[in-house]
Amino acid sequence: MKNIATVSRVKVSADGHGVLSHAGVGMVREVADLTGLSAQVTGVLADTYRGPWSHAPGAVFADLVAAVADGADCVDIAAQASRSRSRSRSAVFGPAASTTTMWRLIDERIDAEHLSAIRTARAHARAAAWAAGAAPVTEWLCIDVDATITIDHSEGKENAAATWKRTFGMHPLMAYLDRPDIAGGEALAALLRPGNAGSNTTADHITVLHQALQYLPQDYQPAPGVGDGQKILVRSDSAGATHGFAAACRDAGVGFSFGFAVDHRVREAVEHLNATAGWMPAIDSDGEVREGAWMAEATDLVSLGSWPAGTRLLLRKERPHPGAQLRFTDSDGHRITGFITDTRRSVVPGGMAGLELRHRQHARVEDRIRQAKATGLRNLPCHHFDANAAWLEIICAATDLVAWTKLIGFADEPALARCEIETFRYRVLHVAARITRGARDIRLRIDSSWQRAQQIADAWCRIRCAFT
Structure with missing residues (x-):
C-alpha cells in the first residue's frame, strides 16, 4: 500500500538579514575589551606599525582569541569565521580584519620581545578580571605544571622533532591556576619547546614557575620570608620532582607537591609499613573514607637529605581498578604511588589524608590540557x-577569557559554569540572535526558544555591570 501522506517542505533561500549566528562569542570578545586586554595589546604592538592602521592590533588579537575560544584551530578558520558573519558582526562588535592581517599579526609583529609584553598585558587583564569578581576565594592558590605533546604532521615546522612518545611535533610546558569552581583553569604560563625537550628539564620548570608567579595580580603574589603572604602551592607529577625545581619553589616562597618515583627505597618502605600496619584510610573529595585506598608517611624510612628542609614523603596504596594490570612496583596486589611535599602537619584539614587528596587533585590539569587541545592547542x-609561540599565547588568552566569562557571568549557573568547553560552546557561544535597530539603539535579541536564552542575557548584563 502506498504512503500518500504529504510531506511539508519549507522553502529555502539566501536572502536572510539581521541574523547573527554564534552570538555568544560576542560575550567573550567583550570581556577582552572590558578587562583592557585589547587596549593593552594595542599599546604593546603599536611600534610594529609604520603608519596608521585600519584595524587596531589589540582588536585583531582579541578577534583571534575569541575565534579560538569558539573552536578555531588555525588563523584561516578564525578569519573565515569572522568574515562569514562580517555584516552582522560589524554592526554589533565592529569590523573584522582580513586573513592577511591576522596572519601578519602572528608571523611578523609578535616576536620574542613583544611576546613577553603581551604576557604582561594578559597579567593586567587578569588583575582587572579578578577585581571585577573573578578572583579566587580560597586560602591556597594551586598552580599545576604539566607538559603535553602537540602532534605535527609536517617536518617543515621550525623546531619540530621526535618526542619521547615516538611521535613528532612540539612539547609545550603549561602552568594552570586550578579553579575548581568552574570546568577549567586559568592559563598562567606556557612555554613552547621542541618536541625532543625533556619531560623533567629543571630549567624549563623554573622558567614556567617564574612566569606563572610574575603574571599573578600583585596582591596574590608570594612574599618570600613574610609569614602573612599569599599561600601558593605548585603541583606536578614526578617529571617536576627535581632538586632544582624544589629549591626554586622554596626560594620563591611557594610550597610544592610533586609526584615521587617508586624505586627500591620506596618499595622497602612499603614492605616495612605492611609489616607494621602503618597505613591509614585515604579520603575522597567529600571527606569520606575512600574504600580500598590507604596512605602512610614514609619520611623517616627514606633518606630525603638532598631535598629542601621539611620535605615529607607520603605513600598511597590502592586496589587496582577492575581490568588493570599490576606493575613490578606494586606490592601485595596494590598499586603504590608516592609524592613529596613541604607542607607541615596540621596545615591542611584532614592531616595526611588531606595532603594526599590535595595532591591527587593535580590530575585535574589533564582536563585543562584536554580542553586546551579542543581550543587550538591540537594544532x-x-x-x-x-609564530607558534604567539599562537600558544592566544590559546592561553582564550582559556582565560572563557574562565572569566564563567566566573563573573555564570557564577550562579553551575550547569553552565562547570560544563567543559565543547558543551559551553553549544549552550552559550553558538546561540543565535537577531539584530534590530530602533531609537538610535542596536539590540541583540537572543533566540527566545533557546532554553538558556535568559541565562545568557543575564550573564551578559552581569559582566557589563561588574566592570562599571
Missing part, C-alpha cells in the same frame, strides 16, 4: 617557532 599552524 600549531605556523611554520616559524616564534
Whole structure:
C-alpha cells in the first residue's frame, strides 16, 4: 500500500538579514575589551606599525582569541569565521580584519620581545578580571605544571622533532591556576619547546614557575620570608620532582607537591609499613573514607637529605581498578604511588589524608590540557617557532577569557559554569540572535526558544555591570 501522506517542505533561500549566528562569542570578545586586554595589546604592538592602521592590533588579537575560544584551530578558520558573519558582526562588535592581517599579526609583529609584553598585558587583564569578581576565594592558590605533546604532521615546522612518545611535533610546558569552581583553569604560563625537550628539564620548570608567579595580580603574589603572604602551592607529577625545581619553589616562597618515583627505597618502605600496619584510610573529595585506598608517611624510612628542609614523603596504596594490570612496583596486589611535599602537619584539614587528596587533585590539569587541545592547542599552524609561540599565547588568552566569562557571568549557573568547553560552546557561544535597530539603539535579541536564552542575557548584563 502506498504512503500518500504529504510531506511539508519549507522553502529555502539566501536572502536572510539581521541574523547573527554564534552570538555568544560576542560575550567573550567583550570581556577582552572590558578587562583592557585589547587596549593593552594595542599599546604593546603599536611600534610594529609604520603608519596608521585600519584595524587596531589589540582588536585583531582579541578577534583571534575569541575565534579560538569558539573552536578555531588555525588563523584561516578564525578569519573565515569572522568574515562569514562580517555584516552582522560589524554592526554589533565592529569590523573584522582580513586573513592577511591576522596572519601578519602572528608571523611578523609578535616576536620574542613583544611576546613577553603581551604576557604582561594578559597579567593586567587578569588583575582587572579578578577585581571585577573573578578572583579566587580560597586560602591556597594551586598552580599545576604539566607538559603535553602537540602532534605535527609536517617536518617543515621550525623546531619540530621526535618526542619521547615516538611521535613528532612540539612539547609545550603549561602552568594552570586550578579553579575548581568552574570546568577549567586559568592559563598562567606556557612555554613552547621542541618536541625532543625533556619531560623533567629543571630549567624549563623554573622558567614556567617564574612566569606563572610574575603574571599573578600583585596582591596574590608570594612574599618570600613574610609569614602573612599569599599561600601558593605548585603541583606536578614526578617529571617536576627535581632538586632544582624544589629549591626554586622554596626560594620563591611557594610550597610544592610533586609526584615521587617508586624505586627500591620506596618499595622497602612499603614492605616495612605492611609489616607494621602503618597505613591509614585515604579520603575522597567529600571527606569520606575512600574504600580500598590507604596512605602512610614514609619520611623517616627514606633518606630525603638532598631535598629542601621539611620535605615529607607520603605513600598511597590502592586496589587496582577492575581490568588493570599490576606493575613490578606494586606490592601485595596494590598499586603504590608516592609524592613529596613541604607542607607541615596540621596545615591542611584532614592531616595526611588531606595532603594526599590535595595532591591527587593535580590530575585535574589533564582536563585543562584536554580542553586546551579542543581550543587550538591540537594544532600549531605556523611554520616559524616564534609564530607558534604567539599562537600558544592566544590559546592561553582564550582559556582565560572563557574562565572569566564563567566566573563573573555564570557564577550562579553551575550547569553552565562547570560544563567543559565543547558543551559551553553549544549552550552559550553558538546561540543565535537577531539584530534590530530602533531609537538610535542596536539590540541583540537572543533566540527566545533557546532554553538558556535568559541565562545568557543575564550573564551578559552581569559582566557589563561588574566592570562599571
